[in-house]
Amino acid sequence: MSTVTPxxxxxxxxxxxxxxxxxxxxxxxxSHLQHxxxxxxxxxxNAIWILDEEGEVFLQNSKAKSLSELLELxxxxxxxxxxxxxxxxxxVKSSSHEDKLMISATDxxxxxxxxxxxxxGQMAAHLSHEIRNPIGSISLLSxxxxxxxxxxxxxxxxEIQKSVYRIDRIIKATLMFSKGIEINxxxxxxxxxxxxxxxxxSYYAHSKEIAFTFPEQKFILNADKELLxxxxxxxxxxxxxxxxxxxxxxxxxxxxYNSDEAFHIFRIYDTGVAIVxxxxxxxxxxxxxxxxxxxxxxxxxxxxxxxxxxxxxxxTDRKGFEIKIALS
Numbered sequence: 001m002s003t004v005t006p007x008x009x010x011x012x013x014x015x016x017x018x019x020x021x022x023x024x025x026x027x028x029x030x031s032h033l034q035h036x037x038x039x040x041x042x043x044x045x046n047a048i049w050i051l052d053e054e055g056e057v058f059l060q061n062s063k064a065k066s067l068s069e070l071l072e073l074x075x076x077x078x079x080x081x082x083x084x085x086x087x088x089x090x091x092v093k094s095s096s097h098e099d100k101l102m103i104s105a106t107d108x109x110x111x112x113x114x115x116x117x118x119x120x121g122q123m124a125a126h127l128s129h130e131i132r133n134p135i136g137s138i139s140l141l142s143x144x145x146x147x148x149x150x151x152x153x154x155x156x157x158x159e160i161q162k163s164v165y166r167i168d169r170i171i172k173a174t175l176m177f178s179k180g181i182e183i184n185x186x187x188x189x190x191x192x193x194x195x196x197x198x199x200x201x202s203y204y205a206h207s208k209e210i211a212f213t214f215p216e217q218k219f220i221l222n223a224d225k226e227l228l229x230x231x232x233x234x235x236x237x238x239x240x241x242x243x244x245x246x247x248x249x250x251x252x253x254x255x256x257y258n259s260d261e262a263f264h265i266f267r268i269y270d271t272g273v274a275i276v277x278x279x280x281x282x283x284x285x286x287x288x289x290x291x292x293x294x295x296x297x298x299x300x301x302x303x304x305x306x307x308x309x310x311x312x313x314x315x316t317d318r319k320g321f322e323i324k325i326a327l328s
């Protein structure tokens with residue numbers, strides 16, 4: 001039996017310490033690499049799952065954790081595909097490497113919404129062009145007919161004219177949304193715009209008694225009168241519809257005016273039903289009303305912004321909106 005010399009024992013101990021040191025450094029390097037990979041995966045904007053050969057989650061980021069139920073719907077495919085989950089659209093991609101499978105899910109809801117909006121806008125614009133000519137003919141013929149019918153039938157013709165007016169407003173709004181806002185400013189008195197609003201109200205049928213209170217001040221607006229007519233009539237018609245849905249037999253719509261050194265400031269209040277989904281107020285083709293087409297408030301905000309102003313929902317006890325129009 002050979003004996004180990006002290007020199008050999010010291011050498012063995014040194015080798016052991018060296019191996020232990022290298023192992024510790026390798027372990028730290030691996031931990032650092034793993035931590036870096038986790039940070040990178042967490043930084044990615046989409047949900048990432050890395051599954052082992054048993055299909056168990058080996059690594060995932062926080063977005064993936066919040067969509068754990070979505071993972072159950074996903075499958076490994078060579079081609080990218082889309083899936084609907086919780087009212088959102090996701091683009092799913094997968095890739096295999098050795099015994100690991102990586103799956104990513106990217107939220108493309110907003111992208112799909114914009115694509116759908118563009119398609120709907122094009123279709124609506126085309127239909128509006130097709131409808132405009134016959135509507136013009138009906139409007140002209142109804143004006144002629146009103147002069148010739150028996151007095152007891154005048155009301156019927158007037159109802160036809162009101163319906164044509166409402167269709168014409170929808171066509172104008174649709175074409176304006178598809179083409180964009182172009183303003184033609186000129187100075188005019190508020191009273192001129194008020195007269196136009198009175199006419200719009202007379203053409204919009206409602207069953208309840210509604211008290212309309214408009215500003216009595218005399219002031220000049222340097223703006224596009226036709227566009228402001230559309231802006232204010234949109235709010236007034238929305239208010240009428242809200243009052244029609246309310247349980248009270250009467251209602252009120254009030255426009256309050258003041259100004260500062262930069263803006264004309266209008267506040268429009270109504271006593272109608274409360275707004276249910278405030279998030280969808282200014283989204284195109286999404287209406288909070290049964291009769292709405294989802295363009296009124298979107299266009300109103302665009303018109304105000306084209307005039308250097310803004311539109312916002314008031315956070316007050318009274319239900320209302322604030323409209324700002326630049327003075328010049």
